[in-house]
Amino acid sequence: xxxxxxxxxxxxxxxxxxxxxxxxxxxxxxxxxxxxxxxxxxxxxxxxxxxxxxxxxxxxxxxxxxxxxxxxxxxxxxxxxxxxxxxxxxxxxxxxxxxxxxxxxxxxxxxxxxxxxxxxxxxxxxxxxxxxxxxxxxxxxxxxxxxxxxxxxxxxxxxxxxxxxxxxxxxxxxxxxxxxxxxxxxxxxxxxxxxxxxxxxxxxxxxxxxxxxxxxxxxxxxxxxxxxxxxxxxxxxxxxxxxxxxxxxxxxxxxxxxxxxxxxxxxxxxxxxxxxxxxxxxxxxxxxxxxxxxxxxxxxxxxxxxxxxxxxxxxxxxxxxxxxxxxxxx
Ligand SMILES: [Zn+2]
Ligand SMILES: [Zn+2]
Numbered sequence: 360x361x362x363x364x365x366x367x368x369x370x371x372x373x374x375x376x377x378x379x380x381x382x383x384x385x386x387x388x389x390x391x392x393x394x395x396x397x398x399x400x401x402x403x404x405x406x407x408x409x410x411x412x413x414x415x416x417x418x419x420x421x422x423x424x425x426x427x428x429x430x431x432x433x434x435x436x437x438x439x440x441x442x443x444x445x446x447x448x449x450x451x452x453x454x455x456x457x458x459x460x461x462x463x464x465x466x467x468x469x470x471x472x473x474x475x476x477x478x479x480x481x482x483x484x485x486x487x488x489x490x491x492x493x494x495x496x497x498x499x500x501x502x503x504x505x506x507x508x509x510x511x512x513x514x515x516x517x518x519x520x521x522x523x524x525x526x527x528x529x530x531x532x533x534x535x536x537x538x539x540x541x542x543x544x545x546x547x548x549x550x551x552x553x554x555x556x557x558x559x560x561x562x563x564x565x566x567x568x569x570x571x572x573x574x575x576x577x578x579x580x581x582x583x584x585x586x587x588x589x590x591x592x593x594x595x596x597x598x599x600x601x602x603x604x605x606x607x608x609x610x611x612x613x614x615x616x617x618x619x620x621x622x623x624x625x626x627x628x629x630x631x632x633x634x635x636x637x638x639x640x641x642x643x644x645x646x647x648x649x650x651x652x653x654x655x656x657x658x659x660x661x662x663x664x665x666x667x668x669x670x671x672x673x674x675x676x677x678x679x680x681x682x683x684x685x686x687x688x689x
Contacts, residue, residue, distance in 0.1 A: 362389040362554040362642035364593065368584040371561055371591075375578075377571060381562050385600025386491040386555050387593055388482075389632065389642060391660045393552035397531055400488045400555070402596065402661050403548030406480045406502050407523070410530040417476045417506035417517055431462040431540045437547050441662065448539070455539050477536040478504035478519060481548055481628070481663075484598065485525065490557050491599025495680045498522040503626070503673070508542030515671055516546045520625075520684050545664040556642075561591045563604040588637040594670075595632030595640070596661070603627045603670040603689045613685050615676035622674035622685050629670045631658040 364387065372379040388402070395404030408414070435448040451459065461467070482503040486492045492501060500523045505516035541547055564572050564587050575586050584590055592601050602624035613622050633641040645657050656662075665671040670689050676682035 360554070360644055362387070362391075362556055362644055364556060364558050364640060365643055367590055368639055369582075369590060371575075371586070375571065375575065378561055381567075382559050383562075383600045384491055384557050385560050385593070386489050386557050386598045387632075388489075388596040388598065389554035389556060390551035390596055391554065391657065392549060395483075395550060395552045397483075400483055400485050400553045402482050402551040402553065402663075403480065404483060404550050404552070406483050406504075406532075406535070407500065407525060407528050408502070408532040408535060409523075409528045410532045412532070414532070414535050415478050415504060415519055417478060417508070419506070419510060419517055430465075431459050431542060432544050433459070433539060434537055434541050434547065437541060437544045441549055443549065451539055459540060476506055476508070476538045479507050479538065479547065480535075481505050481518075482596075482626070484553075488553070489555050489598050493599065493680070495522050498524050500525045505546065507538060507546035515665060515686055515688050516543070518671075518673055518684055518686050520673075520675075522681055545662075545667075547662070549660065549662045551660050558593060560593060560600050561586075562601050563587070563592050565605050565610045566601065584639065585636075589639045593632075593640045594634070594637050595627075595629050597627050597629075598625065600624065602674070603629070603672045605689045606669065607689075611687075613674055613687065615678065615682050615685065617682040618676060618678055620676050620678035623677050624672060625675040625680075625684065626673045627670050628663060628665060628673070630664040630668055631656075633658060 372382065390402040395401030397405045397407040433448065433451070435445045438445040480502070482501075484492050484501045484503075486494050486499040486501075494501065502521040502523065503518065504521070505518045507516055509515065510517045564575070567575070579585055587604055592604060614620065615622055633639075666688050672687050672689050674685040674687070
């Protein structure tokens with residue numbers, strides 16, 4: 360079933376003609392529970408990963424830091440708690456068992472799993488299905504993976520991007536390694552198929568000229584629809600368009616760590632597609648009845664949660680999209 364965003368309650372380009380030249384298109388992904396295959400775009404689904412290519416592992420965490428005061432959780436327990444079928448897990452390695460035991464006792468867990476945590480598949484996006492996915496030359500597939508631990512700089516998962524040409528892959532890796540233990544169960548996506556939908560959006564308030572932003576604030580006084588929540592950037596998983604609004608801290612200029620060039624928004628990872636303050640973004644096909652029937656949150660089908668209600672914005676280098684991505688919790 361397609362997902363359709365209702366028309367915005369107000370067309371801001373008519374109210375403020377200077378906004379008309381600032382629109383961008385974005386593709387809302389609308390992830391919903393399902394059983395995606397390697398040939399489909401997905402969140403938390405299997406990847407079209409070449410059999411001959413080593414599975415990536417995180418080399419940048421899992422040291423003795425205070426964040427592990429939160430107990431670690433075996434991946435299979437997270438899946439079982441969500442009603443997902445899991446294979447019988449292999450035995451934990453000795454150092455994993457020890458780390459789990461110590462974390463459950465609230466102890467500092469010491470050096471642990473250095474360089475050995477396999478990444479988790481987060482999203483797979485075929486350009487043919489996602490109109491706002493701008494791929495580097497000769498590629499048509501983006502695979503997003505992350506390490507399911509909080510990391511030092513931003514208390515977010517470490518993200519890796521892999522750009523590929525799908526037709527190059529002859530043999531698919533069938534049984535990729537998985538992390539036995541997870542540092543934050545909010546980073547384990549539930550398998551979802553996507554229902555991409557292209558919509559038009561206006562810049563977030565923090566990207567507007569100051570006087571225009573001020574005028575909009577005055578205009579929305581007493582109105583139900585608010586620019587930030589209803590009229591500019593949609594919440595939820597999306598590709599392209601404007602970046603998510605910076606919420607709990609001021610916008611900061613970000614740069615590519617490899618070449619120093621500026622970066623542009625690639626993708627937003629969000630916990631929900633609408634909420635009480637942004638209900639107008641709820642697709643017409645998803646109503647209260649859908650929520651009740653599925654007995655699961657449709658608002659957050661992936662069960663990903665970044666920093667308890669924030670957005671993880673993934674940015675790409677403006678000079679070369681194959682450079683390592685930059686992320687920010689916003
Ligand atoms: Zn890591
Ligand atoms: Zn760069």
